[in-house]
Amino acid sequence: MAKPNKKGPSRTVDIFCSKCKTQLFKYRKGGKGALIKCFKERIVEDCTKVSCSCPGCGQIFARETLIRGAPALKMVGGKVTFK
Numbered sequence: 001m002a003k004p005n006k007k008g009p010s011r012t013v014d015i016f017c018s019k020c021k022t023q024l025f026k027y028r029k030g031g032k033g034a035l036i037k038c039f040k041e042r043i044v045e046d047c048t049k050v051s052c053s054c055p056g057c058g059q060i061f062a063r064e065t066l067i068r069g070a071p072a073l074k075m076v077g078g079k080v081t082f083k
Contacts, residue, residue, distance in 0.1 A: 012044060013082040022056030023047050024080065035082050038062070038073045 010028045015035070017024060026045040027038055049055050052062045052073060061079040065072055 010042075015080050015082050017054040017056060017059060017061060018079055018081050019059050020054065020056040022054055024054065024061065027082075029082070035075055035080060037065075037067055037075065039067070040071045040073065 010030045013027055013029045013035075015024045015027055015038075016022065025038075025043050025047055027035075028042040028044060029035065047055065052064060053060055059079060060076065062073040062075050065074045067074075
């Protein structure tokens with residue numbers, strides 16, 4: 001299976017906790033759809049101290065997984081927002 005497209009169109013978005021609005025990280029997102037998964041190699045700036053846990057309220061917002069052989073975070077529905 002294919003890995004994430006490194007050369008495709010991407011924009012940098014800020015990812016926030018939906019509960020306390022704390023910034024979690026900056027991410028190079030490709031495409032126009034919702035944020036379902038985040039490949040770790042595309043995270044530009046990580047603001048979390050503990051992986052997959054919000055530094056502000058402690059809410060778990062994702063699960064660590066492998067997608068097509070690449071390490072990624074699978075987002076839990078409704079726990080994050082992006083701009």
